[in-house]
Amino acid sequence: MIDFKKELNSEQLNVVLHGDGACLVLAGAGSGKTRTITYRVAYLLEKGVDPSHILLMTFTNKAAKEMTLRVQALTGGSVRLPWSGTFHHVAYRLLCKYAPLLGYEHNFTILDSEDSRDLLKLCMKSEGIDKKEKRFPSVKAIQSILSYARNAELSVESILEDRYPQWTRYFGEFEAVAEEYRKRKLDANAMDFDDLLVNLYLLLIKNEHVKQKFAEQFEYVLVDEYQDTNKIQASIVRLMSSVHKNILVVGDDAQSIYSFRAADIDNILSFEKQYPGANIFRLEQNYRSTSNILEVANGVIAANVDQYQKQLTATLGNFAKPEQHAFVDAFEEASFIAGRIVELEQEGVPLNEIAILFRATHHSQALEVELTKRGIAYDYRGGLRFFERSHIKDVLAYLRIFANTRDTIAWSRILNMQIGIGPATAVRIIAHVQGGGDMGHISDGLSARAKLGWNDFLQVYECLKESDGTPAGLIQALTESKYVDYLRDQHENFEDRLQDIEQLSIFAERQSDLAQFLAEASMQESYARDGSADVVDEDRIVLSTIHQAKGLEWEAVFVMHLVSGQFPNERATKERKGIEEERRLFYVAITRARKYLHFTYPLTARYTSVLLGASMFLEEIKDELLSKYGMIEGNSSGTVFNDPSDDVDDIQYIPEDDEPFSSAPRRSFLKSIDEL
Numbered sequence: 001m002i003d004f005k006k007e008l009n010s011e012q013l014n015v016v017l018h019g020d021g022a023c024l025v026l027a028g029a030g031s032g033k034t035r036t037i038t039y040r041v042a043y044l045l046e047k048g049v050d051p052s053h054i055l056l057m058t059f060t061n062k063a064a065k066e067m068t069l070r071v072q073a074l075t076g077g078s079v080r081l082p083w084s085g086t087f088h089h090v091a092y093r094l095l096c097k098y099a100p101l102l103g104y105e106h107n108f109t110i111l112d113s114e115d116s117r118d119l120l121k122l123c124m125k126s127e128g129i130d131k132k133e134k135r136f137p138s139v140k141a142i143q144s145i146l147s148y149a150r151n152a153e154l155s156v157e158s159i160l161e162d163r164y165p166q167w168t169r170y171f172g173e174f175e176a177v178a179e180e181y182r183k184r185k186l187d188a189n190a191m192d193f194d195d196l197l198v199n200l201y202l203l204l205i206k207n208e209h210v211k212q213k214f215a216e217q218f219e220y221v222l223v224d225e226y227q228d229t230n231k232i233q234a235s236i237v238r239l240m241s242s243v244h245k246n247i248l249v250v251g252d253d254a255q256s257i258y259s260f261r262a263a264d265i266d267n268i269l270s271f272e273k274q275y276p277g278a279n280i281f282r283l284e285q286n287y288r289s290t291s292n293i294l295e296v297a298n299g300v301i302a303a304n305v306d307q308y309q310k311q312l313t314a315t316l317g318n319f320a321k322p323e324q325h326a327f328v329d330a331f332e333e334a335s336f337i338a339g340r341i342v343e344l345e346q347e348g349v350p351l352n353e354i355a356i357l358f359r360a361t362h363h364s365q366a367l368e369v370e371l372t373k374r375g376i377a378y379d380y381r382g383g384l385r386f387f388e389r390s391h392i393k394d395v396l397a398y399l400r401i402f403a404n405t406r407d408t409i410a411w412s413r414i415l416n417m418q419i420g421i422g423p424a425t426a427v428r429i430i431a432h433v434q435g436g437g438d439m440g441h442i443s444d445g446l447s448a449r450a451k452l453g454w455n456d457f458l459q460v461y462e463c464l465k466e467s468d469g470t471p472a473g474l475i476q477a478l479t480e481s482k483y484v485d486y487l488r489d490q491h492e493n494f495e496d497r498l499q500d501i502e503q504l505s506i507f508a509e510r511q512s513d514l515a516q517f518l519a520e521a522s523m524q525e526s527y528a529r530d531g532s533a534d535v536v537d538e539d540r541i542v543l544s545t546i547h548q549a550k551g552l553e554w555e556a557v558f559v560m561h562l563v564s565g566q567f568p569n570e571r572a573t574k575e576r577k578g579i580e581e582e583r584r585l586f587y588v589a590i591t592r593a594r595k596y597l598h599f600t601y602p603l604t605a606r607y608t609s610v611l612l613g614a615s616m617f618l619e620e621i622k623d624e625l626l627s628k629y630g631m632i633e634g635n636s637s638g639t640v641f642n643d644p645s646d647d648v649d650d651i652q653y654i655p656e657d658d659e660p661f662s663s664a665p666r667r668s669f670l671k672s673i674d675e676l
Contacts, residue, residue, distance in 0.1 A: 001046070002039070002042060004039065007039070008035070009285055011031075011281070011283045012032060012036045012039065012283060015040060015248075015281045015283070016036065016039045019040050019246075019281075021277070021279060022241075022246075022247050022275035022277065022279070023247070023248040023249070023279045023281060024249055024251075024278055024281070025283065026251070026252060026280065026308050028252060028282075028283055028284050028286060029254075029255065029288065029289075029297070029588070030287050030288030031284060031287070032283065033283060034224070036250065036283060037222055037224055038067050038071050039074065041054060041067075041081070041222065042071055042074040045075055045079055049219060051079055051080060051081050054081060054083065054084075054219070054220050055221045055222070056081060056084040056222045056224075057084075057090055057221075057222070057223050057224070057237075058085075058223070058225055059224070059225050063225070063551075064085045067224070068081055083218070087197060088193060088197065091196040091236075092110065094203065095199055095200060095203065098207070099199075101203060101206075101207055101210070102199055104186070105189045107189070109188065109190040110190070110192070110193075110196070111190050111193075112193075113143070115192075116193075117140060117143055119184055119188075119190075120143055120177065120181055121139050122184070123177045123180040123184060124142075124177055127176050127180060129177070136489070137167055137170065137489065137490060137492070138490045138491060141492040145159055145160070145164070145492065146178055146181070146194075147262075148260075148261070148262050150194045150198055151194060151197070151230045151262035152262035153232065156171070156174050160174070163492075166488050166489070197236070200236060201232050201235055204236065204239045205239070211242070212243070215239065215240055215241065215243040218240055218241065218244070219244045219246060220244070220246045221240050221246065221247045222248045222250070223248070223249040223250065224250050226251035226271075227251035227252055227256040227263070227265060227268045228256065228258050228263045229267050230261075230262040230263055234267040237249070238274065247275065249268070251268050252310075253265060253268045253308055253584075255550065255584060255588050256584055257550065257581060257584055257585045259581055265577075280308075284311055284312055284313055285312075286312045287315050287316075288316075288553055288591070289593060289595075290314060290317065290318060290319040290594070291314035292318055292319055292597075293590065293594075293597050294312045294313070295625050296597070296625050298311055299620070299621055299622060300587050301583065304580045306577065306580060316594075319595050319596075320596065320627070322590075322593075322626055323597070323598045323599065323627045324598075324600075324618060324626045324629065325599070326601060326603050326628075326630035327601070327602050327603060327630060328602065329602045330366040332602065333366065333367075333561070333600050333601065334367040334371075337356060337558050337560065338367070338370045338376060342374075349556055349596070350555075351376075351539035351540055352540060352541070352542070354542070354554060354556045354558075355543075355549065355592065356541065356543050356557075357544055357545070357546050357549050357557060358543075358546070359545070359546060359561065359567040359585070360499065360545070360566070362386070362496065362503045363560060363561035364560075365386045365500075365504070365506075365507060366506070367560065368543070369507065376541065377540040377541070378540050378541045379540045379541075379542050381545070386500070386504075389500060391491075391501060392500060392504055394414070394417070395475060395478055395483075395501055395504060396521055397410040397414050398414060398464065399471065399474050399517075402464050402474060403514050403518060405433055405434070406434050412430070415429060415457070417486055418450075418453030418454065419450075419456065420446075420449030420453040421453040425446065425447075439458065439461070440458075459481065460478065460483050463477040463478065464477050470512050471508035471509075471511055471513075471514050471517035472506075474508075474514070475501060475505040478501070479498065479501055479502070495571070542554070546589045547585070549588070549589065549592050550588050553593075553594060555595050556593065556594075556595065556597075556598075557589070557593035558598045558599075559586075559597075560600045561600070561601060562600065562614060562615040562617070562618055563602065563615060564612060564615055565612075565613075567615045568615070568617070599618060601614055601615065603630075
């Protein structure tokens with residue numbers, strides 16, 4: 001028998017013992033939500049509930065496996081939960097049995113993301129799109145938009161109008177591709193991941209006897225990470241629990257950060273409306289972070305209006321205050337972070353217990369370079385390393401042919417982007433150029449469509465020729481050329497890609513020689529492929545977007561590039577409730593840290609004296625909760641430098657005696673001020 005009173009705190013125990021009916025468990029960060037939900041399942045099993053009458057759903061295979069193993073450990077390994085798994089796993093099991101009711105065979109195939117893109121390519125070809133317009137949005141963009149539309153239960157037209165106005169002219173083609181995609185999947189007896197959820201929902205609402213069978217079978221329905229559900233998933237949960245009404249969902253509205261995947265925070269915020277008389281439980285005792293960190297987290301999230309109010313309390317004692325550091329530029333910021341990592345390791349913090357988090361992938365570029373120089377190994381989560389990204393490779397390819405017209409590989413990459421230029425035509429063009437032929441005469445031997453593509457290239461190349469010839473100048477020229485049209489037409493996140501290119505330009509400003517710049521960039525790529533650095537052990541720090549860091553924790557966390565206009569990003573300021581989701585994202589970043597927390601940001605853009613503001617989220621934190629460095633005393637914005645002639649003691653650098661301190665950022669920061 002499990003001694004629930006001994007093994008759970010009072011908040012958790014209340015959920016476990018009194019979780020019948022409709023229940024919403026608001027589980028704050030680090031409050032033991034997985035422990036609570038698994039003990040609730042173990043409690044039901046001890047009461048004699050048949051394991052097959054419990055439906056336990058979550059979002060990832062890892063989380064589902066962890067919960068299942070915990071339940072088995074609590075019950076002595078004798079109990080198997082046949083209906084525990086991800087939403088998609090449960091949907092697959094049910095559809096295998098009832099797929100014929102929807103026009104599929106029992107043995108339908110599941111398409112993974114790559115299979116889905118391959119089929120979409122065939123659909124585009126069937127509709128003549130690849131012949132009609134090579135600049136049509138990429139297949140990955142189409143896949144993303146169609147998926148979002150289905151999960152958010154919105155029309156493709158409304159999504160294009162709201163999010164991608166540059167593609168509204170393609171609405172007819174999108175609709176045609178979507179319909180062809182639907183038909184081909186049905187003909188192939190195949191479903192993609194979105195179909196698993198959509199078809200399960202359709203099965204339940206169109207076949208009353210199926211819905212009733214499983215609603216009667218599942219006496220208890222439990223859902224983890226409920227704040228991440230979309231409209232369809234919430235509807236499935238409601239239908240499955242419609243007989244016994246025992247629905248317990250666990251989540252934290254303060255950590256709802258996936259609206260871009262169609263997750264709907266209203267599912268958790270409107271739970272009491274959906275389930276009148278629902279019981280609301282709060283798990284607010286935090287087992288992860290020090291009280292200093294939680295004070296900051298509580299203060300940040302309190303600014304949100306649409307939320308359930310919570311106040312995390314620490315089981316750990318005080319430690320050092322979180323630190324806020326302002327630097328002259330992104331290179332100073334990167335140098336400080338790398339230096340502090342070395343110090344933390346010397347203080348006994350393992351490298352794999354250190355994480356650097358950022359809002360967008362391009363924020364990490366300067367840091368990646370600095371870590372490479374210092375031989376500090378790192379894992380990158382949330383996307384490709386900077387120099388591995390396709391648009392960065394595109395830009396470098398343009399610079400490579402500008403420096404060396406005999407670079408066949410770079411030519412192949414560039415020509416592949418152009419309308420009407422296929423592999424055979426590309427070979428002829430490359431041979432002509434390498435033979436010393438005039439680029440202006442190449443179009444004479446091309447087809448009408450290939451001429452369009454070649455003329456597009458020439459316009460880009462002319463922009464390069466009109467630049468000052470420096471690496472930064474060449475990159476800036478590309479951002480003002482038709483290459484931007486290519487990015488806009490191909491990618492739904494083209495603005496993020498342009499910001500990446502801007503970061504490459506900043507990196508390039510440190511090098512005036514094009515050949516040396518390209519060599520340095522190539523060495524960055526080589527380091528990424530090799531995946532190692534000059535280190536003895538296998539420990540690696542983690543670089544991650546905040547979205548990818550959710551659910552994880554580290555002893556030391558740096559939240560970097562906290563600049564106005566970047567975090568929150570400009571797009572969020574234009575979206576309904578966008579600022580609140582960005583604030584939740586900041587809250588998630590803060591609550592990843594156990595003992596050490598650093599906020600950093602650069603004060604200038606590029607190598608100018610134009611000053612940037614700190615993120616509005618930093619402005620919202622009370623001064624007494626942070627140790628601040630690199631700013632004038634009393635000026636929380638960090639947007640005004642002290643006059644270099646002033647006494648340096650006016651700059652607030654000296655921390656309290658019990659806090660970690662490095663003199664490196666002080667020396668570096670003051671030196672950079674003098675250089676301005």
